Amino acid sequence: MSELNLVLLGPPGAGKGTQAERLVEDFGLPYYSTGIILREAVANGSELGKQAKQYMDNGELVPDELINNVIAERLDSGEADDGFLLDGFPRTIGQAEMLETTLEGRGRDLTAALLIDAPDDEVVRRLSGRRTCAKGGHVYHVESDPPKNDGVCDQDGSRLIQRDDDKPETVRKRLSVYHEQTAPLIDWYEGRGKLMRFEGARPPDEVHDRIRAKLAAKRFEDEDEQ
Ligand SMILES: [Zn+2]
Numbered sequence: 001m002s003e004l005n006l007v008l009l010g011p012p013g014a015g016k017g018t019q020a021e022r023l024v025e026d027f028g029l030p031y032y033s034t035g036i037i038l039r040e041a042v043a044n045g046s047e048l049g050k051q052a053k054q055y056m057d058n059g060e061l062v063p064d065e066l067i068n069n070v071i072a073e074r075l076d077s078g079e080a081d082d083g084f085l086l087d088g089f090p091r092t093i094g095q096a097e098m099l100e101t102t103l104e105g106r107g108r109d110l111t112a113a114l115l116i117d118a119p120d121d122e123v124v125r126r127l128s129g130r131r132t133c134a135k136g137g138h139v140y141h142v143e144s145d146p147p148k149n150d151g152v153c154d155q156d157g158s159r160l161i162q163r164d165d166d167k168p169e170t171v172r173k174r175l176s177v178y179h180e181q182t183a184p185l186i187d188w189y190e191g192r193g194k195l196m197r198f199e200g201a202r203p204p205d206e207v208h209d210r211i212r213a214k215l216a217a218k219r220f221e222d223e224d225e226q
Contacts, residue, residue, distance in 0.1 A: 002222040004029060004083030004215065005108060007090065007099075009186065010116035011178050013123040013171070014200030015207065016087065019116055022208050023085055030079050034067055034088035041070050048073060068098040075106060083111070091181050093188050112218060113189040114211060118200040120175050128168040131160040 004027055010016045024031045041049035042056065048070050055062045067089055074080055090096035103109055118126075129142040131151070135158035140147045147154050164170055189195040196214050198207050 002219050003081075003108065003111065004085075004219070005103065005111045006083065006085045007110060007113045007189075008085060008087045008116065009113055009182060009189075010200060011118060011120075011123050011182075012174055013127040014116045014118035015204055016116045016200075018204050019114075019198075019207060019211060020085060020087055023211065026212065027083065029083050029085045030074070032071060032074060032080075032084055032086045032089075037070055037074060038062060038067065041073070046073070064092075064095050064098060068095070068102060071099070072102050075102070075108075090185065093185055096185055096188060110194055111222075112196045112215070113186075113194050115186060115189075115195060115197045116200040116207065117197055120172075122201045123175060124168055124171050127166045127171045128162070130162070130166045132163050132166075133158045134161050135159075 006023070006029070008016050008020055020031060020033075023029065038049075038052050038056070042053045043049070048066065051066055052062050052070065055066070071086070071089065075084070086099075090099050100110070125143075126141070129144070131140045131142060131147070132138070133140075133153035133156065136153065136156050138153050138155050139145075140153075140160060147160060151160050152158070153160055165174075186195060196211075196218075198210055200207060202210075
């Protein structure tokens with residue numbers, strides 16, 4: 001079997017998280033979300049973890065190279081020999097080049113960059129409709145998953161609030177940062193023939209089926225070439 005070395009791209013609210021969970025389940029791939037692997041490196045007390053901790057404690061961004069080294073460490077651990085699913089890195093072309101070098105140095109190659117895309121208006125509708133239980137963090141959606149009583153959590157009767165992150169003006173700002181950083185990265189992967197685009201506005205099951213079908217076809221091609 002050929003490896004599945006995958007990168008996930010897409011705006012917030014397009015359903016990346018849902019698709020990531022399913023892909024991890026389908027293929028048994030380790031899931032490398034930047035936040036998670038940095039916290040794990042810190043918890044393990046590895047040399048890289050110690051370095052990362054200093055930045056995090058000071059509220060500074062962890063430098064690209066350090067994140068890349070943490071990823072490389074995971075690649076060298078043996079757990080990702082059949083592939084991996086990276087989320088949150090790369091976000092820029094510079095980071096993508098680092099990752100490419102890291103993979104090449106290990107005789108590996110990215111299989112695909114999976115873009116779970118959604119129009120801005122759809123993202124704003126999805127995220128700004130979210131309501132979160134102030135006490136237990138239970139999540140509702142005013143259109144697609146409303147509570148029985150307006151503004152009240154079904155599970156514990158707590159008040160439902162709109163998190164600052166989900167306010168339309170904040171969502172628009174996050175989207176504009178996303179477009180600015182990621183649009184060039186999407187082109188970059190497209191130019192390398194690595195981009196697979198999916199419509200995140202479609203039902204999650206359908207998106208999942210399409211991803212599986214495309215990856216299966218890609219694997220078939222790769223094996224044919226070998
Ligand atoms: Zn609740």
